[in-house]
Amino acid sequence: MTVFGRPLTLTSTTIPDLVVVDLPVHGDSRGWFKENWQREKMTALGLPDFGPVQNNISFNDAVGTTRGIHAEPWDKWVSVATGRIFGAWVDLREGPTFGTVYTAELDPSRAIFVPRGVGNSYQTLEPDTAYTYLVNDHWSPEARYSFLNLADETVAIDWPIPLEEAEVSAKDLEHPRMADVTPVRPRGVLVVGADGQLGRALRVALADVNHVEFAARSNLDVTAPELVGARRWRDYGAIINAAAYTAVDRAETEEGRRDAWSANVTGVVNLARVAAANGITLVHVSSDYVFDGTLDRPYREDDPVCPLGVYGQTKAAGDSVVSTLARHYIVRTSWVIGAGGNFVRTMASLAERGVDPRVVDDQIGRLTPAVELARGIRHLLDTEASFGTYNLSGSGEPVSWAEVARRVFAAGGHDPTRVTGVSSEEYFAGSPVPVSPRPRNSVLDLSKIEATGFLAADALADLERSAG
Structure with missing residues (x-):
């Protein structure tokens, strides 16, 4: 009754x-x-x-x-x-x-x-x-x-x-x-852009997850209109977008501008449509380049964006798209150092070869090891942190690129005074190719993600690890 x-x-x-x-x-x-x-x-x-x-x-x-x-x-x-x-x-x-x-x-x-x-x-x-x-x-x-x-x-x-x-x-x-009975697995996690430096770090960070799938551009092009039918999307619970166009200076060229908007905006729009239609959490990696770097304090998640160059403009546009989703994490990072060629390895090589470099000393920020970025992304998913935007970089003292170079020299037993600090204008003067403007202040406030229980490592305390 x-x-x-x-x-x-x-x-x-x-x-x-x-x-x-x-x-x-x-x-x-x-x-x-x-x-x-x-x-x-x-x-x-x-x-x-x-x-x-x-x-x-x-x-x-x-x-x-x-x-x-x-x-x-x-x-x-x-x-x-x-x-x-x-x-x-x-x-x-x-x-x-x-x-x-x-x-x-x-x-x-x-x-x-x-x-x-x-x-x-x-x-x-x-x-x-x-x-x-x-x-x-x-x-x-x-x-x-x-x-x-x-x-x-x-x-x-x-x-x-x-x-x-x-x-x-x-x-x-x-x-x-x-x-x-065959047990039902959780909805899968799909990593797109899995062959880039963050994608490779995510392969390590998610190695023990049996319901994760990694897709490189060669087998999943997120910019393609056919993306909506490329998978049975209801079988996925999260997509981690590690695919991006990151050639900051090349983005200032006619061809680079087109490629940057395709990867960083069109691809993100396609992923957002898939996520919205299928109840999927979209994890999107953003950049300090969405800011102009003029603040005299670390940037918070709610600070208004003001990108200086094409790359930053495409990242800001992608962020705007993702922010409309009910289930999203925008992970804003800076100065990522991953596997393969990177700034730390380049400086270590110059030191060994007896080359004394000129390095920019008026851009301030923190290194972010790709392994830390991957660990933070997994933390947000595992803890089911509140959806939204999170800053995620290495912790520790903000420094200039020149200071990073000096510490790399010192860590390898070389004289750090061999590194000469120069202004951005001096460094790029006479460049034969277009140069994108960089934010002078790339320091991100980490208090929001720290409140979820994630404490990033100090990249400068372990430069060898920072090299990926």
Whole structure:
């Protein structure tokens, strides 16, 4: 019998993220009314904004109709329009709660949110039961399911009507026992631009994650219009965009300007469309070049952008696109030093070869080892930090490029006074190619990401590590 007058209430269960919801039902002599799914009220209480795209109804004539146990690759909002059911849910997700069981009766005044990978089943307790469910993905033949036999001895569900007396399909009777069930993996993490210096660092940082996929431009071009159909995107929970055009000076040329806007804006727009349509968290790496460097303090995340050159303009445009997503991390960094050729290795080589370099001394910032940037990105995802923009660089004392060079010389046992500091104007004077203006102050305030529990290493304290 439907219960009238219950307040809207959420109750956690023994299965993580499986939530029972009491629904207010208003009735009189004419019948009753309820808000079966009310996004604003329910998400305010803590339910995920799971973005349903399809509404299904299963009508059951007879008492004892039994269906399941199916673990689909999407979230479900299960409720009853008429009648009453005994529901049984089994956690079939990979992890420590695999095999956990929860049972409950549902009538029109009680619903349940079933997260992706939790096996769903029910048995009707009244005739003419209409079982309804919202899902946040369309059915697809490419979708991978996991199933569990209704009679599995391990979970030992105590069905009100014994299965031998119930109405069960032949297909459901053939589902595997627990020992043969394929656990449902978490939604995947896709790293695009995986062959760049950050991509290579992410390969190391995510080496122990079995649901991560790395894609280089050769097998996934984010600037292509066909990106929307390049994957079954609902299988991914996060995309880390490590792809970018970073040739700062070349971006000032006609060809470079076109390439920079393509990679840093068109590609980001395509990724944002995919993320928005599929409930994916987009992690986007930004740059200190979105600022003009005129402040006399470290830059905070909410400081207005004011890029000086084409590269900075494209990064600022990409940031604006990503910031419109509900689920995003914009990770703003500076002076990244990764595997392969980099400033630290160049200075070390010059020192060994007896070359005394002239190095800019009026641009101030902090080095960011690519491995630290990758570690910080993983931290944001693992801790489910609040979405938004985060500054992430190496910590420690801000210095000039010339001072970095001197410390590299000293670390290698060479005389640091061999490095001569010069102004940016002196350094680039007479350059035969276009030169992009640089921000003089690239120091980023790290307090926001530190508040999440991430403390970046001091890159200058370990220049060998900073070299990647």
